[in-house]
Amino acid sequence: MYKIDRNLIVNTIKEMIMETTRTLGSEVIKSLESAFGNEKNNIAKNVLSKIIENQRIAKEENIPLCQDTGVCVCFIEIGRNLIFDYDLTEAINEGVSVGYTEGFLRKSVVKHPLNRINTKDNTPAVIHYDFIPGNKMIIHLAPKGGGSENMSTLKMLTPADGREGIINFVLETIENAGGKPCPPLIVGIGIGGNFEHVTYLAKKAIFRPIDDNAKIDEDRLLEVELLERINKLNVGPMGLGGNTTALAVKVNSAACHIASLPVAVNLQCHSARKKEVTLIGKEA
Numbered sequence: 001m002y003k004i005d006r007n008l009i010v011n012t013i014k015e016m017i018m019e020t021t022r023t024l025g026s027e028v029i030k031s032l033e034s035a036f037g038n039e040k041n042n043i044a045k046n047v048l049s050k051i052i053e054n055q056r057i058a059k060e061e062n063i064p065l066c067q068d069t070g071v072c073v074c075f076i077e078i079g080r081n082l083i084f085d086y087d088l089t090e091a092i093n094e095g096v097s098v099g100y101t102e103g104f105l106r107k108s109v110v111k112h113p114l115n116r117i118n119t120k121d122n123t124p125a126v127i128h129y130d131f132i133p134g135n136k137m138i139i140h141l142a143p144k145g146g147g148s149e150n151m152s153t154l155k156m157l158t159p160a161d162g163r164e165g166i167i168n169f170v171l172e173t174i175e176n177a178g179g180k181p182c183p184p185l186i187v188g189i190g191i192g193g194n195f196e197h198v199t200y201l202a203k204k205a206i207f208r209p210i211d212d213n214a215k216i217d218e219d220r221l222l223e224v225e226l227l228e229r230i231n232k233l234n235v236g237p238m239g240l241g242g243n244t245t246a247l248a249v250k251v252n253s254a255a256c257h258i259a260s261l262p263v264a265v266n267l268q269c270h271s272a273r274k275k276e277v278t279l280i281g282k283e284a
């Protein structure tokens with residue numbers, strides 16, 4: 001069996017938070033630059049240039065990309081040959097606490113949705129676990145902004161609504177959201193599964209690389225058509241019009257009940273902060 005030192009996990013999460021809140025990934029920058037090149041609307045072009053300049057200043061001056069430094073969302077893939085003699089969730093949350101505290105990042109988590117008492121260290125993170133073969137652990141982490149999360153939606157369609165029903169619901173979501181989720185967006189879509197699983201699929205979709213096309217034909221065709229139709233809505237960067245409303249659309253699907261067609265749309269703002277790190281277990 002294999003082990004990963006607890007301190008390594010705490011420090012890795014801390015570093016991932018420090019980096020992602022200040023530095024946009026190269027794939028997002030490339031995508032914003034290419035959108036700037038293709039954009040026809042002058043106001044939209046100006047907004048895109050400010051977003052590109054903002055990420056450059058954040059990196060150079062080592063300051064957060066946005067005042068909303070998000071809630072930490074992690075997808076953790078755990079090698080089946082790893083053993084943990086400590087509480088992994090506790091270790092991850094310690095990393096989150098140290099990262100947000102030492103990084104002087106805004107603490108955006110409240111203990112209870114009604115008492116609104118701030119936890120003061122941005123814990124707890126939202127953590128999803130999965131198992132993979134081998135002795136490594138892959139950490140996917142994203143500080144997820146509240147503005148784009150607030151405009152995300154879920155609907156239980158019926159099978160009769162079909163593909164057109166999915167498309168209409170996604171377009172309606174983006175149009176109603178306007179500038180509130182801080183477009184240009186990465187649109188994560190879940191279809192199938194059930195009530196809770198479909199939102200998990202949508203969230204996981206925004207972690208996919210921008211240039212990754214869905215493997216399943218039906219999903220890939222939806223990604224292509226939706227990206228085109230979303231960018232014709234004229235919502236534009238920050239909702240001020242233009243042909244750049246989304247940088248990418250990612251569709252994840254799963255098997256579902258014969259009577260159901262669940263759809264979830266998770267919106268990721270232009271501050272699309274995420275990172276993946278792989279830790280290798282040492283023989284115990």
Ligand code: SF4
Pocket residue numbers: 066067068069070144145146147148149180181182269270271
């Ligand atoms: S939605 Fe994104 S860009 Fe907008 S305020 Fe929140 S984190 Fe910042």
